[in-house]
Amino acid sequence: MLASRIHNLKESPVRELLKQIGTPGMISFAGGLPSADCFPELDLAGVKPEKLQYGASEGDLELRNKVADLLTERGVSTDPDRVLILSGSQQGIDLVAKLLIESGTKVAVETPTYLAALQVFDLFGANYAPICPSSIEVSGARLVYTNPTFQNPTGHCYSQQQRHELASACDNSGAVLFEDDPYRDLVYDQCSRTPICSYLRHSEWIYQSSFSKSIAPGLRLGYLTASETLFPHLVRLKQAADLHSCRISQAMITQLLSMENHSYREIASYYKDRRDTFDELLSQMFEDIAVWQIPTGGLFFWLQLKPHLSIDTRTILGKSINNGVAFMPGEYFYPKGIKPVSSLRLNFSNACPNQAAIGLSRLADIIRYEGTKPE
Ligand SMILES: Cc1ncc(COP(=O)(O)O)c(C=O)c1O
Numbered sequence: 001m002l003a004s005r006i007h008n009l010k011e012s013p014v015r016e017l018l019k020q021i022g023t024p025g026m027i028s029f030a031g032g033l034p035s036a037d038c039f040p041e042l043d044l045a046g047v048k049p050e051k052l053q054y055g056a057s058e059g060d061l062e063l064r065n066k067v068a069d070l071l072t073e074r075g076v077s078t079d080p081d082r083v084l085i086l087s088g089s090q091q092g093i094d095l096v097a098k099l100l101i102e103s104g105t106k107v108a109v110e111t112p113t114y115l116a117a118l119q120v121f122d123l124f125g126a127n128y129a130p131i132c133p134s135s136i137e138v139s140g141a142r143l144v145y146t147n148p149t150f151q152n153p154t155g156h157c158y159s160q161q162q163r164h165e166l167a168s169a170c171d172n173s174g175a176v177l178f179e180d181d182p183y184r185d186l187v188y189d190q191c192s193r194t195p196i197c198s199y200l201r202h203s204e205w206i207y208q209s210s211f212s213k214s215i216a217p218g219l220r221l222g223y224l225t226a227s228e229t230l231f232p233h234l235v236r237l238k239q240a241a242d243l244h245s246c247r248i249s250q251a252m253i254t255q256l257l258s259m260e261n262h263s264y265r266e267i268a269s270y271y272k273d274r275r276d277t278f279d280e281l282l283s284q285m286f287e288d289i290a291v292w293q294i295p296t297g298g299l300f301f302w303l304q305l306k307p308h309l310s311i312d313t314r315t316i317l318g319k320s321i322n323n324g325v326a327f328m329p330g331e332y333f334y335p336k337g338i339k340p341v342s343s344l345r346l347n348f349s350n351a352c353p354n355q356a357a358i359g360l361s362r363l364a365d366i367i368r369y370e371g372t373k374p375e
Contacts, residue, residue, distance in 0.1 A: 005103075009123045012116055013332050021326055027359035029346040030326040032152060032213070032299050035274070038267045039216050042252045051247040057239045059085025059223070060250045066257045067223045074184075075198040076207055078225040084235055087245040089182050089210035089222030093117050095237040096178050096206055097124045099230065100143050108141035108175065112333030112340070114152045117145055117180070121335075128335035131166070144175045149193050150183035150298025153333045153345035157296050160192040167199035176230070177203055182210035182222070183298040185264040188272040191296045204230055211253050213299065214264050219249040271299070271349050278348035281357050285364040289371065290344070299349045302330065305342040309371025313344050316370050323366065325359045 021028040051060075058064060064080040071078050086092050093116070101107065103125030109118070111130045121128075129141050146166065148158040158166070170177045179197050187193065197205040210222035226234055238244075256262055278301060279294050286292075290303040305311065313329040320327060330343025344363075351359060 005123055005125060008125060010119060012119055013328075017326055017328070020321055025324050026321075026326055027324055027351050027355045027362075028326040029348070029351065029356075029359060029363075030328050031350070032347060033350040034213055034217065034299070035270065035349050038270060040256055043255065044248075044252075046255060047248055047251045051251045053247075055244045055247045055250075057084075057235060057244045059083065059245060060247060060254070063250045063254045063257075066254060068225075070257075071207075071225055074193075074195055076195050076225060077198070082225050082228070082231050084224050084226075084231070084238055085245050085250060086208070086210075086222040086224060086238070087242055088212060088217075088220045089180065089208050089224070090116060090120075091238075091241065092206070092208040092222060092224045093120050093180070095224075095234050095241065096143075097121055097126075098237050099233050100176060101126050105143065106141045108144040109335055110146060110151060110154075110156075111335065111338045112153055112330060112343075113145065113335065114147055114180065115333050118333075118335050121145070128337055130338060141173070141175045143178055144170055145178045145180065146196065147180045147183075148196055149181055150186065150295060150300075152183070152298070153300055153328070153330060154302040155293070155295030155298050155300045156302075157191045157193070158196070160194070163192065163194060163196045164199055167196050167201075167203075170203040170205075171201050174203065177205040179205065179207045180209075181207065182213050184209065185214040186268055186271055186299065187297040188268060188275060189296040206230060206234070214267065215253060215256060219246075219252060221245060221249050221253055268297075274348050274353070275301075277353045278346075278356055278360075281353075281360050285360050289364060289367055299347050301346045301348055303344045303346060304330075305344075305367065305371070309367065310342045311367070311371050312340075313342060313367075316366055319370070320363055320366055323362050325362050325366075327363060 017030045064083040067083045068080040097120045101124035105126055106129055107121055107126045108129045108131045150157055184193050197207045204227045206226040208224035290305050292301050292303045314331050328345040330345050331340035334340040
C-alpha cells in the first residue's frame with residue numbers, strides 16, 4: 001500500500017525531544033531554539049486584509065525585493081525575480097531533494113551534518129560521501145550540501161580558503177552546490193561569511209537562508225535563490241507543494257525589515273553573552289571529559305568526549321531526561337555509512353545562565369558516571 005521510499009523515512013529525534021522540552025522543570029540544550037527574549041514585537045493590526053487572499057507562489061514582491069537586496073549585499077548575484085520565499089528553509093531542503101535526488105544519488109555532506117537534511121535526503125534514497133575540510137573530495141557526487149557558516153551541529157565556520165576550495169571542487173566536478181545559511185546573522189566574532197556560491201565560475205547552485213534564527217521560527221519563513229537553470233523547477237515544485245507561503249508572516253517580516261533601526265546587532269550581542277557564560281561553565285564542569293571550540297556564531301557548542309569515556313551518548317539520553325536535562329547526542333548527525341564520533345550538541349541560547357549551570361553540572365555527572373563505571 002505504501003510507497004517503498006517511505007521505509008527510508010525515520011522519525012526526527014530532535015522533534016521527538018522537543019515534545020519533552022515542554023515538561024515543567026526540563027532544562028533544554030536540545031533544540032536549535034532562539035531565545036524568546038529576542039523575539040520581535042509584531043504589529044498584527046498593521047497587516048492589510050488583502051494579505052488574507054491567495055498570493056504568488058514565488059512570494060510577495062515587497063518581501064522578494066528586500067531579500068534580493070540582502071542577497072546582493074552578501075555577494076550573491078540575483079534579483080527579485082529569482083527569489084523564492086519558502087515556508088521555512090526546511091522546505092528548501094525538501095524541494096532541492098525532489099529536484100536532484102533519486103535512489104542511489106551520491107550527495108556530499110559534512111560529517112556530521114544537519115540531521116533534518118539527512119532525514120529528507122534519506123527519504124529520496126541518497127547515498128553519502130564526506131566533504132573533508134582539508135582535502136575536499138566531491139567527485140562522484142551530484143549534489144554537495146553544505147552549511148558553511150556556524151554549522152549545525154558543530155558551529156564550524158569555513159575559512160575564506162575553504163570556501164574557495166569547495167567552490168573550485170564543485171566547478172571541477174560539475175556537482176551542484178546547495179548552500180544552507182540560516183545562522184549567518186548570529187555572528188559574535190570576526191570571521192569569513194561570504195557565500196560559497198558567489199565564488200563559483202560555472203557550476204549550478206542553490207543558496208538558501210531563513211528568518212527563523214534571526215527573527216522568529218514560528219513565522220515559518222525562509223528564502224532561496226538559485227542558478228538560472230534550476231530556479232524555474234524549484235518554483236514549480238513549490239507550487240506543487242503548498243501554492244505559496246503564509247502572506248501574514250511575509251507581511252510581518254517585510255514590516256520588520258523596513259524598520260529604520262532594524263539590525264541583528266542587539267540579538268547577536270545577547271547571544272554572545274550567553275555563549276561566553278556557557279563556555280565558562282563548560283570550562284568548570286567539562287574540562288576533564290570533553291573537548292570543544294568556542295563557536296564564532298550560531299547557536300551550538302559541539303563537544304567531543306575524551307577517549308577514556310568513549311560512550312555512545314544516545315545511551316545516556318534517557319537518563320539525562322529523567323534528570324531534567326535534554327541534550328542532542330552528536331551521533332545522530334552522522335549520515336548512514338559514516339562511523340559517528342562520541343559527541344554532544346549543546347544549544348546555549350535557550351536556557352538562562354542559572355539553569356544552564358544546573359543542567360551542565362547534572363549532565364557532566366551522568367557522563368562521568370556512565371563513562372567510567374565498570375562493564
Ligand atoms: C542547517 C539548517 N537548515 C535548515 C533549518 C530549517 O530551519 P527553518 O525551516 O526554520 O528555516 C535548520 C533549523 O534548525 C538548520 O539548522
